[in-house]
Amino acid sequence: MKKSLVLAPGPTQVPPEVLAATAKPTIHHRTPQFETLFGEVSCKLCDVFQTKSPVVIFSASGTGAMESAVVNLLSAGDTVLTVEAGKFGERWGELCKAFGVNSVAVKAEYGEVVTAAQVEAALRANPGAKAVFATLCETSTGVLSPIEEFAKVVAKSEAVLVVDGVSGLAADVLRTDAWGVDVVIAGSQKALMMPPGLAFAAISEKAQGLMARSKLPKYYWSWPKAIKNLRDNTTAYTPAVNMIYGLAAACDMLLAEGMESVWARHARLAHAMRAAAQAIGLEIFAKAPSNTVTSIRVPAGVDGGKIPKIMRDKHGVTIAGGQGTMKGNIFRFAALGWCNDFDVTTALTALEYTLNELGHAVEPGKAVSAAIAAMQSPVPAAV
């Protein structure tokens, strides 16, 4: 009787209420019924994204919405900054390159954080930069970017700040309007507690100004078309109707809890996972750890690739290994989305089993006990 628990950084667990909503009979999208639903969902999304700007919805994965930001904001030959300290920051660079945009990478080593001072210096060195592309939580390393500080620096320039919040939105704190973030990209399959298949872009007025001057070719991803249709409570092309049902249910759950409480819950669970790892002598890989993903260095002498494999195949707990150069060096837990204390203790119990099975002895209950203690204490203010 193996039970499955997904604690990977997306897809995440989907509440049965949300799955059931996605399985309602499909209605036609060019109807008052759908338009009412879509209009309501759009309002809820603004609350989740903490913005009064339009949040457009695409049938796509998060990468699609990232592409939409590049092709709607820029023209070939434009210069931009891309904050790169992991696989997803590098994706901004790859996207820009694919579309003929000059991207100047502002870099840090994997596990390290790019600072606002670096971004400020890069903006000074590239005064014509049209945009700064950053990542809220760099999923590949677990590092949290100082988005609020980035926003202060970028606000002083003509550039817009575009944040990939695909994994981090509704997990790590992101006050879009209050901080002055221009564009936030997200996907459905992370803290939004949905299956994969929807992607989002919140678009500020400043970003809409840049959008009006963009010349890169676009059709499916057109923000002007999406914004115009959003005003009529619809989409330019056939929306994923059943996913919109699910989105409404998921937003209702998030907003009933309240975004401040949602963030606090993620902070508490992530803090507990870090405390548990440290209690059994493991090292947190990220220097500025996010609450979205907890990345842990594989202990010396352990075959790192086997940790997620045994966790999943023997114990039913899906976590993630390292990607690219991180393969075998780190493993990643994400108490992301529909998670509570007992998911954390389950995952840590499975981790204790797994490490023992790999010959790395753990005193029974040591990691779990540390997590329990941490979850019952206030989260340190610095986190």
Place this chain on the structure above:
Amino acid sequence: MKKSLVLAPGPTQVPPEVLAATAKPTIHHRTPQFETLFGEVSCKLCDVFQTKSPVVIFSASGTGAMESAVVNLLSAGDTVLTVEAGKFGERWGELCKAFGVNSVAVKAEYGEVVTAAQVEAALRANPGAKAVFATLCETSTGVLSPIEEFAKVVAKSEAVLVVDGVSGLAADVLRTDAWGVDVVIAGSQKALMMPPGLAFAAISEKAQGLMARSKLPKYYWSWPKAIKNLRDNTTAYTPAVNMIYGLAAACDMLLAEGMESVWARHARLAHAMRAAAQAIGLEIFAKAPSNTVTSIRVPAGVDGGKIPKIMRDKHGVTIAGGQGTMKGNIFRFAALGWCNDFDVTTALTALEYTLNELGHAVEPGKAVSAAIAAMQSPVPAAV
């Protein structure tokens, strides 16, 4: 106790088995479990698409997969032919224009069909044309293109034939490999009996040759990346896992019935709808009617916009009105996907009610009786 019946040309009715499949717990996509599922689905899709070529899957609406064909086959400045006799043929032209491709429109009036002779003449006049973009069923008019004839003509040239089968696939006959169609685009929400949110492209070897020379910018839509990942039973970016569950269930239903039988069923139901319309003196709008969508001219003296509205709001049957310049002039029935004889009689009963309510008297049961007679007789060979 109003029951809802969707007989619009997409989204269509989704069988409860398929909806239930989409509501299964979301699993992680980078797992052997998902790869097994995805590999099996890919094989089933090849059978549905009637091809041995790769069928790549995008999280997107059908328009996204249409865009993928333009950006993966072409370079800026290329010349192509676009077969345009309705809104969706025109979409090929718009897409080409958006990406800097010269599209030469091969046109017919709405309701008429573009002939293979027209395509042949246009290819002769544009010997460098890289591709011919056509539409299996032009959803806006209900016209069926002679794709087999197009393929014969295009095969004699260097060009590839790209067919928008978004509405028509698995409804009107399409023998992709046997006819030599190079690219077939489709969407999940039509005869594939799924909610909207997945889009597909079947890509022949000839098309892959052209793809290798394409220079238009691409990232999310990259066919080379999609084909490479497909060989490993996965996708480049997070797939819509739950929709893939549903797709497996839907393909199982289609293949259990058999594609020949699926096509014959659509032919039989569409023939019955045409017979019913003609029995009550209505005119079929399409000169070469598809089995995907039955478009009917609004009778003189009736407010055409009210037909779909009363059908839906009073009787619970969702059909489509006309789009663009066709608004108020035609209405469109689609016994598409998960439909049988009794859906047709229900819809026609609602139509009889509606026409009577709009002051256009119909002898009770006349349309329905004609459909019943037609459904019990062999379908004329010419259809």
